[in-house]
Amino acid sequence: xxxxxxxxxxxxxxxxxxxxxxxxxxxxxxxxxxxxxxxxxxxxxxxxxxxxxxxxxxxxxxxxxxxxxxxxxxxxxxxxxxxxxxxxxxxxxxxxxxxxxxxxxxxxxxxxxxxxxxxxxxxxxxxxxxxxxxxxxxxxxxxxxxxxxxxxxxxxxxxxxxxxxxxxxxxx
Amino acid sequence: xxxxxxxxxxxxxxxxxxxxxxxxxxxxxxxxxxxxxxxxxxxxxxxxxxxxxxxxxxxxxxxxxxxxxxxxxxxxxxxxxxxxxxxxxxxxxxxxxxxxxxxxxxxxxxxxxxxxxxxxxxxxxxxxxxxxxxxxxxxxxxxxxxxxxxxxxxxxxxxxxxxxxxxxxxxx
Amino acid sequence: xxxxxxxxxxxxxxxxxxxxxxxxxxxxxxxxxxxxxxxxxxxxxxxxxxxxxxxxxxxxxxxxxxxxxxxxxxxxxxxxxxxxxxxxxxxxxxxxxxxxxxxxxxxxxxxxxxxxxxxxxxxxxxxxxxxxxxxxxxxxxxxxxxxxxxxxxxxxxxxxxxxxxxxxxxxx
Amino acid sequence: xxxxxxxxxxxxxxxxxxxxxxxxxxxxxxxxxxxxxxxxxxxxxxxxxxxxxxxxxxxxxxxxxxxxxxxxxxxxxxxxxxxxxxxxxxxxxxxxxxxxxxxxxxxxxxxxxxxxxxxxxxxxxxxxxxxxxxxxxxxxxxxxxxxxxxxxxxxxxxxxxxxxxxxxxxxx
Numbered sequence: 001x002x003x004x005x006x007x008x009x010x011x012x013x014x015x016x017x018x019x020x021x022x023x024x025x026x027x028x029x030x031x032x033x034x035x036x037x038x039x040x041x042x043x044x045x046x047x048x049x050x051x052x053x054x055x056x057x058x059x060x061x062x063x064x065x066x067x068x069x070x071x072x073x074x075x076x077x078x079x080x081x082x083x084x085x086x087x088x089x090x091x092x093x094x095x096x097x098x099x100x101x102x103x104x105x106x107x108x109x110x111x112x113x114x115x116x117x118x119x120x121x122x123x124x125x126x127x128x129x130x131x132x133x134x135x136x137x138x139x140x141x142x143x144x145x146x147x148x149x150x151x152x153x154x155x156x157x158x159x160x161x162x163x164x165x166x167x168x169x170x171x172x
Numbered sequence: 173x174x175x176x177x178x179x180x181x182x183x184x185x186x187x188x189x190x191x192x193x194x195x196x197x198x199x200x201x202x203x204x205x206x207x208x209x210x211x212x213x214x215x216x217x218x219x220x221x222x223x224x225x226x227x228x229x230x231x232x233x234x235x236x237x238x239x240x241x242x243x244x245x246x247x248x249x250x251x252x253x254x255x256x257x258x259x260x261x262x263x264x265x266x267x268x269x270x271x272x273x274x275x276x277x278x279x280x281x282x283x284x285x286x287x288x289x290x291x292x293x294x295x296x297x298x299x300x301x302x303x304x305x306x307x308x309x310x311x312x313x314x315x316x317x318x319x320x321x322x323x324x325x326x327x328x329x330x331x332x333x334x335x336x337x338x339x340x341x342x343x344x
Numbered sequence: 345x346x347x348x349x350x351x352x353x354x355x356x357x358x359x360x361x362x363x364x365x366x367x368x369x370x371x372x373x374x375x376x377x378x379x380x381x382x383x384x385x386x387x388x389x390x391x392x393x394x395x396x397x398x399x400x401x402x403x404x405x406x407x408x409x410x411x412x413x414x415x416x417x418x419x420x421x422x423x424x425x426x427x428x429x430x431x432x433x434x435x436x437x438x439x440x441x442x443x444x445x446x447x448x449x450x451x452x453x454x455x456x457x458x459x460x461x462x463x464x465x466x467x468x469x470x471x472x473x474x475x476x477x478x479x480x481x482x483x484x485x486x487x488x489x490x491x492x493x494x495x496x497x498x499x500x501x502x503x504x505x506x507x508x509x510x511x512x513x514x515x516x
Numbered sequence: 517x518x519x520x521x522x523x524x525x526x527x528x529x530x531x532x533x534x535x536x537x538x539x540x541x542x543x544x545x546x547x548x549x550x551x552x553x554x555x556x557x558x559x560x561x562x563x564x565x566x567x568x569x570x571x572x573x574x575x576x577x578x579x580x581x582x583x584x585x586x587x588x589x590x591x592x593x594x595x596x597x598x599x600x601x602x603x604x605x606x607x608x609x610x611x612x613x614x615x616x617x618x619x620x621x622x623x624x625x626x627x628x629x630x631x632x633x634x635x636x637x638x639x640x641x642x643x644x645x646x647x648x649x650x651x652x653x654x655x656x657x658x659x660x661x662x663x664x665x666x667x668x669x670x671x672x673x674x675x676x677x678x679x680x681x682x683x684x685x686x687x688x
Contacts (some may be wrong), residue, residue: 108269
């Protein structure tokens with residue numbers, strides 16, 4: 001990451017900024033979802049991307065841990081106004097004081113959202129992300145199959161590698 | 173910055189994270205305020221700190237430019253939900269979609285606020301920062317002299333160097 | 345409404361407050377959805393309830409129009425910081441300046457959400473409402489059939505009358 | 517209030533809506549500030565206005581109590597996402613879940629802010645209100661004397677009656 005030209009250069013047109021990937025899922029995640037998130041975090045960092053998340057445990061912590069292991073940047077948008085509530089793998093905590101309303105900010109902050117499992121909170125984030133033109137990749141999360149004609153819609157990935165490749169590809 | 177252990181390490185107890193300094197002031201700043209902000213940005217980056225700001229022009233842009241020149245990290249909490257509205261020296265744009273309500277988030281996100289000049293927006297940020305236990309350093313900004321008994325209160329600095337030293341000192 | 349004891353009494357334990365019903369759906373609604381919303385608004389006001397909505401057009405305006413026709417109170421939580429953007433049937437505009445983030449506030453503000461048609465914005469509101477223990481009644485809106493085991497889940501209504509009766513019933 | 521045409525009419529151009537007055541001050545107010553707030557609340561309701569506040573104790577509760585005693589409407593924008601935290605004189609609780617960030621919303625929601633005593637929270641609200649073109653009346657609160665050239669600035673009132681007359685006058 002440190003070798004990345006983007007981190008050294010002065011002027012940063014949008015396209016030159018590191019890509020920001022939101023990784024969303026439960027704060028109390030299953031072991032298998034945490035393992036997926038960890039791998040997603042590593043692969044995002046390997047590509048020079050920034051992991052953006054809610055900064056707490058479960059899927060959020062696993063993604064940050066993976067990214068930090070590879071020297072990546074991790075941003076945690078916290079529900080509290082207290083940076084010490086961030087998991088220990090968040091490099092840049094952003095305490096918002098907004099409670100779960102901060103969920104909106106997580107998906108706004110990123111160019112792509114990768115949803116891993118998740119329940120109603122993840123569903124609300126997915127809906128907001130799609131509504132705002134963010135690409136959404138689903139790894140065992142909601143598919144919105146109830147509305148087959150809805151566009152845009154979540155893209156299904158079967159593995160962390162596929163999810164991250166979809167997140168970094170230039171064509172959805 | 174890249175040599176900083178904090179950026180390589182995996183576990184990040186709060187004390188080991190790079191210090192986050194909010195630099196606040198007008199989006200249409202005077203030349204002298206912009207020069208102060210530029211110097212503050214450089215000095216924050218030299219100490220391994222992260223510049224947090226509103227991501228737009230004026231004082232915000234000058235602080236980011238200074239920090240980036242020294243390889244520092246810069247975070248811009250934008251009023252819009254569109255990362256392309258960030259100034260070109262913001263490395264990590266955080267579009268919030270919250271309008272000026274994002275002013276709260278700027279001071280929450282940082283451990284110290286340096287106010288450079290500024291009008292009513294800066295005053296509201298200063299009040300929120302003090303109320304939430306953030307250290308506030310004023311460089312030609314509000315002093316709250318109207319309430320001499322108020323505690324905590326802004327600390328007056330005469331130069332960018334003094335402001336940044338106050339921002340990084342362990343005792344206020 | 346004016347005869348309602350709640351509006352005259354001084355002390356207002358929660359149970360004595362007028363029930364707040366969020367009516368959610370598209371700002372550019374179909375004629376049939378608008379007709380449903382109008383009828384919902386009338387029936388809510390007839391029962392002494394308050395219509396809470398996003399304050400703009402379509403489903404929101406139709407629900408407010410129906411409620412006002414029967415002398416009910418209508419609250420519009422606006423995305424802008426400008427009360428003149430409210431539709432003319434909003435009695436109490438609440439400009440939030442939060443953009444679509446105000447969608448969260450609409451469902452927080454109410455005890456029950458009635459969803460009429462709607463797309464991704466309505467889906468995000470429904471997910472937030474369910475996550476926060478609000479009763480959700482769906483009138484031709486999302487059913488979350490994709491997760492048949494999810495609890496709590498939206499309750500299906502076939503008519504405005506059924507929707508409003510579900511909204512005011514004491515047992516879900 | 518119930519006799520007010522605005523509450524019966526169907527179409528509500530902005531000018532015909534009841535005037536919304538934010539009453540701001542400490543949640544743990546002195547007896548004298550609470551007495552001022554109670555009187556302000558009564559006078560606002562007598563003129564057909566709506567009291568908007570943070571919904572909690574102290575100045576907020578006293579203002580609501582005064583308004584309700586005269587049959588006025590009271591809106592409480594709560595920091596929590598739980599309407600039961602509202603004081604018993606709030607007719608319409610709006611739980612926001614935004615913590616103190618909801619302070620912005622209180623001043624956005626009203627056309628005039630009356631500040632009664634108060635500390636840093638009230639100062640931030642006053643700054644935001646002035647910045648957004650709301651009229652600010654100060655009853656023993658901040659005067660911003662530090663910047664004598666600032667415009668617009670708070671208008672000083674000596675009594676609740678003077679404050680409310682300033683709030684309802686058409687020329688500041």
